[in-house]
Amino acid sequence: MMVERVREFAHREGLLSQDDRVVVAVSGGPDSVALLDMLDRLRGELGLVLFVVHLDHCLRGKEAREDAEFVEDVARSRGLPFVLGVEDVAEFARREGCSVEEGAREVRYRFLERVARNLRADKVALGHTRDDQAETVLMRLIRGGGRRGLGGMAPRRGKFVRPLLQISRREILDYLREGGLPFKEDSTNRDLSFLRNRVRHILLPLLEKRFNPGISEVLSKEAEVWRAEDEYLETLAERAFEDILRDRGEKRIVLDIGGLLRYHIAIRRRVARLAYREVTGDLPDFEATERLLRAAEEGGWVDLPGGVRAQRAGGVLALRRGEVPPFRYPLAVSGRTMVREAGLILEAELVGRPPPEVLKGDGCTAYIDWRAVKGNLWVRSRLPGDRIRPFGMCGTRKVKDVLIDGKVPRLLRDKVPLVVDEEGVLWVVGVCLSERARVGEETERVLRITARKVK
Structure with a gap:
């Protein structure tokens, strides 16, 4: 039974605890409707307190308003509290200089974090499935994301949990049909201007037809392996970073060159990324990481994105962001x-x-x-x-x-x-x-x- 599979997965991954207050993100689509139904079935056993939350992205006009009304009706029919948010994603994307797809994701996560904080929720449940995981891995492979990117989506990240991550989309549709559960279809899911939709409707079907019918399951399992290995390597890199750290301050880091160069290149890259993140708050891309490592190995200066300058001198590698004001x-x-x-x-x-x-x-x-x-x-x-x-x-x-x-x-x-x-x-x-x-x-x-x- 699928509910039992979800319960076991949630227990194994530590996604849900007894008496958790859980925000359930429900778009009205099949995945989120199935997620809500399964958590509602587990509500009594686990003592969960559920809140149904929906966000109108202001991208689909009447259709979006109908989706919001549908989700509210679903929540009311189950006796669950409903929270509606409205955010202008197009305006956010224009203001931030990002794509609508990226803007929608950022706005959505900010909204859910804010709602969870206001409701004192312990978890935020998302309806991502095994197929979503496969799509994410392919998207990150196309864009370039290293081992961390190929690890896909984690079952848990902070308060965010993904109880359906080992369930396929086909299984979700069968579950809804057998339970007579209605859902809505988002018309933008067919818009091929979005990379995820091109992966979903063009690339994945091609891989399934011409190469491997079980490609989604393969990619999902590989992501689990890559993610575990990435976590282990990141732990090693964090230890190495602290070991060779000579000084840190506001927007600056100083590392011991001899210590850095003794490590394997896989760890050196990660240490370089950690050092960059320390002074900027962001992770560098592959090119910036390699330029930083070349400066460490060969000496001299290097200017990096984000206003960061790095220099090897006197046995250390120094990174600084911006100028030091006179004091x-x-x-x-x-x-x-x-x-x-x-x-x-x-x-x-x-x-x-x-x-x-x-x-x-x-x-x-x-x-x-x-x-x-x-x-x-x-x-x-x-x-x-x-x-x-x-x-x-x-x-x-x-x-x-x-x-x-x-x-x-x-x-x-x-x-x-x-x-x-x-x-x-x-x-x-x-x-x-x-x-x-x-x-x-x-x-x-x-x-x-x-x-x-x-x-």
């Missing part, structure tokens, strides 16, 4: 100073003279003779012409040259903070302490400054 903050003595642009907190306090072995600092801590401080103290970004007399040297050097010698990638130099007073630079944080700050034998009070990363 200047008064340094709080006996307090903490947040330097958001650098992702650092500077803690400063006056202390007695520390032991000699720590007087040069450890890169993250500087000890400054309080008598050497002239006027107010500031933490700021570097300026053209900034100079410092490095610890142990007689003459001065440009801060830019000090950063170069310190192997700080050019991409990251503008975010390195300087501690300055009215006479100039006392500390290039994490890179170089000024000779002027040296703690001497007669020093009685010392300004200790410690730089800590913002967690």
Whole structure:
């Protein structure tokens, strides 16, 4: 019995739990009507609280309004609450610069998430079938989606669950016919201007007729294998990413080159994608990923989509999105100073003279003779012409040259903070302490400054 198959699949995949509040997305088509009927049959056994939700995309005029009325009648006949949404998908697509097909999907998911939040729902049930899975795999193969794309749709993604993912469309139609359940046909499902419809009505029938009658089942099973392997590889990549991560901050990432290049290319690609996503929120395409990896292997600069620049220098690969704005903050003595642009907190306090072995600092801590401080103290970004007399040297050097010698990638130099007073630079944080700050034998009070990363 199909309901039993759905119940077992939902249990195995963790799609439904006892007493779940479930938003059921019902378009009025055969898949969603069958989904609603099966969940309604399971409602008593699982203690489910169901909400029937329908979205009018404002694309089909009278036909769409009739579909909404049909779904409302179905909900009322079952004693279930009904929620109707109306969204202008064409206007959304025009505003966002995407296709109507893409816009409809985005609007639909946003709407369902909003409704689920308002209803305090635990799950949102979608009526995708095995045939939908096969179509999705083919579409992503055509567009190019890598192993992740070929994994198709997951049975569960966050609150979204797909209880019918192992049921064929033919089985759905048989189920509706045997149960005498009416449904609606969406005329846009025959519009061949949409890629999914071309796959559904042209490509899949051709593959079934000329190559394999069971192609939908094959693609669905392959998607399950690809998805599991992708999840495993992604877990390995996430561990590798954390292992070679040297620094992270707002819109920037720094990775250890040696560590990155030790991994297999399959993991390197995924780590590169994770790094890009960290600074943009989006995943790069294949070409951008390969360009980023070439920069890691060969050195130099690379400009990537989304305003991202990457550079290999000093044993690291740095990625940054956008420019670091100039910054200047008064340094709080006996307090903490947040330097958001650098992702650092500077803690400063006056202390007695520390032991000699720590007087040069450890890169993250500087000890400054309080008598050497002239006027107010500031933490700021570097300026053209900034100079410092490095610890142990007689003459001065440009801060830019000090950063170069310190192997700080050019991409990251503008975010390195300087501690300055009215006479100039006392500390290039994490890179170089000024000779002027040296703690001497007669020093009685010392300004200790410690730089800590913002967690």
